[in-house]
Each structure stands twice: as structure tokens, then as C-alpha cells.
Amino acid sequence: MKDLTEGKPGKVLWQFSIPMFISVIFQQMYNIADSVIAGKFAGEDALAAVGASYPITMIFMAIAVGSNIGCSVIISNLFGGKKYKEMKTAVTTTLIAALAISLVLTVLGLAGTGALMKMIHTPDNIFDAGALYLGIYIGGFTFLFLYNVATGIFSALGDSKTPLYFLMASSIGNILLDYLFVAEFQWGVAGVAWATFLAQGLAGILALFTMWGRLKAIKTEGKAQLFSWEMLRKVSQIAVPSIFQQSFISIGNIFIQGLVNSFGSSVIAGYSAAIKLNTFAITSFTTLGNGISNFTAQNIGAGKKERVREGFLAGVKMAMFVVVPFFTAFFVFGRQMICLFMTEGSVVALQTGVEFLRIIAPFYFLIAVKLMADGVLRGAGAMRQFMTATFADLVLRVILAFFLAGRFGSTGIWLSWPIGWIVAFVLSIVFYKKNFSAKVLQGNKGSAGE
Numbered sequence: 001m002k003d004l005t006e007g008k009p010g011k012v013l014w015q016f017s018i019p020m021f022i023s024v025i026f027q028q029m030y031n032i033a034d035s036v037i038a039g040k041f042a043g044e045d046a047l048a049a050v051g052a053s054y055p056i057t058m059i060f061m062a063i064a065v066g067s068n069i070g071c072s073v074i075i076s077n078l079f080g081g082k083k084y085k086e087m088k089t090a091v092t093t094t095l096i097a098a099l100a101i102s103l104v105l106t107v108l109g110l111a112g113t114g115a116l117m118k119m120i121h122t123p124d125n126i127f128d129a130g131a132l133y134l135g136i137y138i139g140g141f142t143f144l145f146l147y148n149v150a151t152g153i154f155s156a157l158g159d160s161k162t163p164l165y166f167l168m169a170s171s172i173g174n175i176l177l178d179y180l181f182v183a184e185f186q187w188g189v190a191g192v193a194w195a196t197f198l199a200q201g202l203a204g205i206l207a208l209f210t211m212w213g214r215l216k217a218i219k220t221e222g223k224a225q226l227f228s229w230e231m232l233r234k235v236s237q238i239a240v241p242s243i244f245q246q247s248f249i250s251i252g253n254i255f256i257q258g259l260v261n262s263f264g265s266s267v268i269a270g271y272s273a274a275i276k277l278n279t280f281a282i283t284s285f286t287t288l289g290n291g292i293s294n295f296t297a298q299n300i301g302a303g304k305k306e307r308v309r310e311g312f313l314a315g316v317k318m319a320m321f322v323v324v325p326f327f328t329a330f331f332v333f334g335r336q337m338i339c340l341f342m343t344e345g346s347v348v349a350l351q352t353g354v355e356f357l358r359i360i361a362p363f364y365f366l367i368a369v370k371l372m373a374d375g376v377l378r379g380a381g382a383m384r385q386f387m388t389a390t391f392a393d394l395v396l397r398v399i400l401a402f403f404l405a406g407r408f409g410s411t412g413i414w415l416s417w418p419i420g421w422i423v424a425f426v427l428s429i430v431f432y433k434k435n436f437s438a439k440v441l442q443g444n445k446g447s448a449g450e
Contacts, residue, residue, distance in 0.1 A: 028283060032277070046192075059247055081302060091153055093226075095149060174195050293376070373429055
């Protein structure tokens, strides 16, 4: 566990964020491996089937990630303020709520799998395979949810290394199982889904046991309350907006996926490959932003608000260090990256993926800075401003995708990304400066937010 309120902010953030970033690399490795192995060993339709259900799986992931963020901010604040008894109550309250919510969503998701696939206009030739993949994925959602909450708790305590170890083992196991089930056993899309189910399930169980042992080692005066409605309310104030933010992005992506699906399975396959690569980049930037959220929350909890601005500037430098290789790989070597998922014979799919990457990659420099500012706003509890910037991007991107698709075909869909990002970047920077400019910090003390 690490106190983020002491030491030079830049150095502290690098030490804390590097393991989180490596975790993202391993996490995205097995997400990409699903599509690579499906495309290479089960064919273009299998790749399209996995890709068609991807936005729906991301709704479930959004709920897990939003809960991760909510509990992480509150627990970071309590840990920074050395309120260990209340911190333990926050942990157990979050875990109990997460278990209940995940079980309800699993039942609802399994019952509505077919309806969800129809909603996004999945083509008939990949419908059954896509629904099968989605059903198995939803069946393992409880493990995914609890793992994400446990990861958020580790991060809140300043421990970004333990989740890394679990994720490394889970990712390597997932890739090996992918190859075994798909290439050797010829299970197709079902093999991809079961590999993910088993790997995430094991990681979730091990993370929970390890976290529980870590918490028991923290001494408190008196026994912490197992469940508190008041603590749930506090966690929900951050978690619910974060869940809505993550979910609305996923819902917007469902509308976009439905639009992409109207162009046929080859375009779906190309988009599926490219969006997995894009998700790798965006998740990397978001993870750095999450690190800044923990840093901000701990320092505000400790009454050291002046360190937040230094943390943001250090975060921007880290983000630029990460952006450059992604931009180079996707913009300069886009064709080679898409060829990881398919053969040169998939002409339309290959062209689609390369075009998408080359349109959006130059704008990674803007979206990365936006996500650093969002990390500060979220850590400070300024959720209204955080959500405004996010929803502006989402709404504009969805509306423009449908408008531009009518004029430029599938290319118009890809053009909506940079326009939405530019608007969201401006809003996030304005909101950040409103709360954390040098002038504001000199004139005010205490916490920011609304």
C-alpha cells in the first residue's frame, strides 16, 4: 500500500501508474487475442460475430468499471485521511452491493441475449455465433464485476502492483486457452468465450481472497461495520455517475454498431479489429486518468489540494509518452496492425480497419489530455462537470455518425470520432481550470467539486 500524499507528485504518479499501465497491456492483450484467434482460426464471420456483440459486452464492463471508480475515489479519500475504520466499511459495503447487482444483471442479461443481438441488427449469418458468445460472457459477469471492484480497492490503497500480477496470469491463461479451444479443439466462437470466462473467473476469486487478507492486516479501533446504507450512498454519489458515463458511452457504441452492421459482415469484421486496437489505446489513457483520480482523492482527503495541479501536469507528460507509440503504430503501420486479425484476402475488412485507425489516431493527443483532466475532476468529486464533458462527446458522436454515414458511407461513421473528441477536450480543460488553475488554488483551500 502506498501513501500518494507524500513525495514529488511526478515521481509518485509514475511509480503508481506504471503497474496500472502494464495491467492494461495484459488486459487488452487477451481482449485482442480473442479476435485475433477467432479471425485467424475460425474465419472472418467468427471475427465479425465476436465484434458484433462487443458493444453489448461493454455495457456490462461499463457497470463494473464505474463501480471500480466509485469505490476507489471514496476509499482513496478515507485512506488519505487515515480513517481506516470507515474505509473498511466502504470496502465491505461495496462488495456486498456489487455481488447483488452482478447477480441481477446476469439473470437479466441471459434472458435478453437474443433480443439484444436483434436490437443492433446483427446479420443472420453471424447471429447465432454472436448470441452464443454473448451468453457465455454474461454468465461470467459476476467474476468480472467483483474483480474490477477488488482492483479499484487495491488502487485506492496505493497498491497498483497486486492487480498487475493477477492480470498477467489471467491474460496469459486466457490466450493459451483461446488457442487450445479454438485452434486445437475447433470450438469456434464458443471457445473464445469460455477462455475468457475461465480466466476472468480465476482472477476474480484470487483477487478477492488477497484483498481480504490485506484489509485484515490494517488495524482499527473497534470493529468496522459490515454494511452501511450511508456509506453506500457516498460510494454511489461517485459510482452511479461513473456507471452512467461508462454505460452511456457503451449505449452510444451500440447505436454505432447497429449502423456499422448495416454495411455487412466484412465492414463489421474490419471495424471489430480496429475498435479493439482503439480500445487498447483509449483504455491505456483512461487508466492513467484513473491513477490521477486516486492521487487527487488521497491528496484532497489529506488537505493537500495544491498537489493536485502538479499531479495533472505530470499526468499529461505520462499521457504523451504513451500516445506517441499508439499514434505511430496505428497511423503509420495501420495495415500491419489490422493484418494481425485477418488475411490479405479480406480486402474490404482490411481497408475498413485501416481507414478507421488513420482517421482517429492523430486525435489521440487531444483525448489523452482530456482524460487526464477528467481524472482530476472525478477524484475531486466534480461529477457534474465530468459527465457534461463526456456526454457532449457521446451525443455529438452518435448524431454525427448517422448524419455523415448518409453522405460518406461507413467513412462518415469514423469521422464522427474526432469531432466529438475535440468538443469534449475543450469542455474538460475549461472545467479543470475552473477548479484547479493556479489562481483558484491560491485563493481557496479544501476540496473541489460539486
